Amino acid sequence: MKKPNALTLKLDGTSPSKLPMAKLVKYMAALTDFYGSVEAVHFDSVSEGSADLNAWVDNDISYNAVITKATLAAQNNGSSYQRLTNLLEQDGFVGKLLDRNDTVIISFPTIKKDMPLYVTKVAEIQGRLYSVGGKDDSIPVRIEGPNGETFKCEATPELASSLGSHLFKNIRVKGESNWEKREGKWELKKMKIASFTLLKKTSLRDAISSIKQAPGDQWSEEEDADSLLKTMRVINCE
Incomplete structure (x- = not known):
């Protein structure tokens, strides 16, 4: 059951069973910085729906403060926002931040890497x-x-x-x-x-002299044989 004052970072492109713990730790550290209000924000779970990183906030005042901080960081391309964006880009995930009503409040940009x-x-x-x-x-x-x-x-x-x-x-x-x-x-x-x-x-x-002297060679006609x-x-x- 979803807790009151919930926040969810939805990671499209992975799932709980495919997300290594080392990556999860990186996202949790980035979210701690992104949300702020360290004492009021608590980790809840990682649930299905791609991979949903669920957290909750102590009270309405702290919840509104977290929403305001995160929104301003996204609008101003702040360092905490860039940190999350960089992680998503590296992993090829699509990220969305959902509020307690499951409304998308921040959609992180997706940067497609050139396929090899x-x-x-x-x-x-x-x-x-x-x-x-x-x-x-x-x-x-x-x-x-x-x-x-x-x-x-x-x-x-x-x-x-x-x-x-x-x-x-x-x-x-x-x-x-x-x-x-x-x-x-x-x-x-x-x-x-x-x-x-x-x-x-x-x-x-x-080497150039040897090539130029070879029978049937056309190098002598080149203007920039050295570069070639x-x-x-x-x-x-x-």
Whole structure:
């Protein structure tokens, strides 16, 4: 039975059985700040209806003070309101604050995050090989990318044996790879290496000169060959 002077934060997108205690504690702490009147506000329960965080207030005077504080915080985008909004955004929940008559008095804004995009394709990456090891049929391989990132790859035991002799050298690997695009950026999640090439140490100028001298090459016609070569450090999914 609902208690007098009740307040309910309705969390659409979850349920009592799916809401971890660690998250519940964060919401309760944020609500304590949002409601104010710490001595007069009491936690009641978490009930069904998505996940309803129920509280109640000692008396009408304190209840009206809590409603006023919460409403002003929402109108002025106060810190306690932002704290709750940030939690809802992080968890992907839709939040509404209901009064004792189950009337919605505050609807929290919903910010939809970009859904990740996944692509599987044959691609090439290059970087510094720094780890080859494991005992299963798929041997973990780690390559350091041009910006210090780690490319997670795997190889057959036979291919891993060959790769192991080139530790701490720059290589280019090719294979079927899984990519994720999130917030406009592609990230390699995993590559199954099918082949690799050991990269020779050479200056950028010598590399450009070698490419320009190759038969049937069109690089000599490019106005900005230096920039084009730099962009070839790693192939992405764009």
